[in-house]
Amino acid sequence: xxxxxxxxPAPGGPEVALTxxxxxxxxxxxxxxxxLESASAKATFFLVGEQVELRPRLAAEIGDAGHAIGLHGYRxxxxxxxxxxxxxxxLERGAAAIADATGRRPDLYRPxxxxxxxxxxxxxxxxxxxPLLWSKWGRDWSSHATPESxxxxxxxxxxxxDVLLLHDADFYSAQGSWRSTAAALPRILQQLARLGLRPVxxxxx
Numbered sequence: 001x002x003x004x005x006x007x008x009p010a011p012g013g014p015e016v017a018l019t020x021x022x023x024x025x026x027x028x029x030x031x032x033x034x035x036l037e038s039a040s041a042k043a044t045f046f047l048v049g050e051q052v053e054l055r056p057r058l059a060a061e062i063g064d065a066g067h068a069i070g071l072h073g074y075r076x077x078x079x080x081x082x083x084x085x086x087x088x089x090x091l092e093r094g095a096a097a098i099a100d101a102t103g104r105r106p107d108l109y110r111p112x113x114x115x116x117x118x119x120x121x122x123x124x125x126x127x128x129x130x131p132l133l134w135s136k137w138g139r140d141w142s143s144h145a146t147p148e149s150x151x152x153x154x155x156x157x158x159x160x161x162d163v164l165l166l167h168d169a170d171f172y173s174a175q176g177s178w179r180s181t182a183a184a185l186p187r188i189l190q191q192l193a194r195l196g197l198r199p200v201x202x203x204x205x
Contacts (some may be wrong), residue, residue: 002179004131004133005132005133006132006134006135006163008162008163008202009162011161012200014160014197014198015161015162015197015198015199016160016162016192016197017044017162017199017200017201017202018036018045018131018139018164018166018199019046019110019134019163019166020032020045020046020166021046021072021110021167021169021175022046022048022076022169022170023045023047023048023058024045024047024052024058024059024062024103024168025051025168025169025171025178027178028167028168028170028179028181028182029058029062029169030058031168032166032181032182032185033060033061033062033065035141035182035186036065036067036185036189036199037065038186039186039193039199041189042067042068042200042201043067043068043089043199044067044069044202045061045069045070045107046069046070046071046072046109047071047094048073048076048094048169049075049094050074050075050076050097050114051169051171052094053097056097056100056101059098059101059102060101060102060103062102062200063103063104064158065119066205068144068202069098069102069104069106069108069149070106070108070109070202071094071095071098071108071109071110072094072111072112073090073091073094073112074091074093074094075158076080076171076172077112078112078113078115079112079115079120080117082117082120084119084120084123087101087117087120091109091124091129094178103148107128107129107130108129108131108132108202108203109124109131109132110132110133110134111131114133114134118197128167131165132163133162134165135155135161135166136154136158136162136182137155137164137165137166138151138154138165139153139173139179139186140151140180140181140184141172141173141177142177143169143175143177145174146180147180147183147184147187148164150181150184150188151184151188154166154184155191158192158195158197160197161204164188168181168182169196187201189190
């Protein structure tokens with residue numbers, strides 16, 4: 001049974017989890033970190049191992065700033081196209097890259113494209129990962145996305161316990177899409193504050 005959390009399992013109040021996929025990115029991640037710091041907000045970054053190897057210092061800065069770090073694979077591959085052995089190797093290489101950069105192995109996992117295979121999900125759980133998807137997204141990966149459309153998509157109907165998906169990198173999406181995300185983020189944070197919602201990490205207790 002492919003039962004995977006799409007919301008915070010046990011929100012501690014009027015909380016939502018901001019999450020970012022596909023980084024770290026030399027410009028996008030930096031812009032996102034600056035906006036989060038300005039708002040005293042915390043988030044979870046699902047990092048791709050091959051990008052972490054290129055920017056280990058930036059990956060470490062994410063953790064040092066108090067944000068949670070999850071694994072988004074070593075390469076951004078659809079699980080359905082990987083054998084269990086290939087997925088196991090991808091998980092290990094990605095986790096090792098994050099551990100080498102940050103000093104801590106990740107315990108959260110989100111698959112590229114949000115797609116699990118039954119065998120992949122079973123493998124993840126045997127390895128001790130907590131899988132997490134999302135309940136709302138900004139559709140910010142599209143070339144047609146704007147700061148306004150991202151903000152509206154992500155915050156309309158948002159409620160306590162929602163897991164919100166954005167992307168701080170454009171390695172696997174429309175070129176330059178991170179710019180619209182970075183421009184939208186201060187607006188998103190302001191709207192969440194107006195709604196009385198506090199961004200938190202999705203860190204495993």
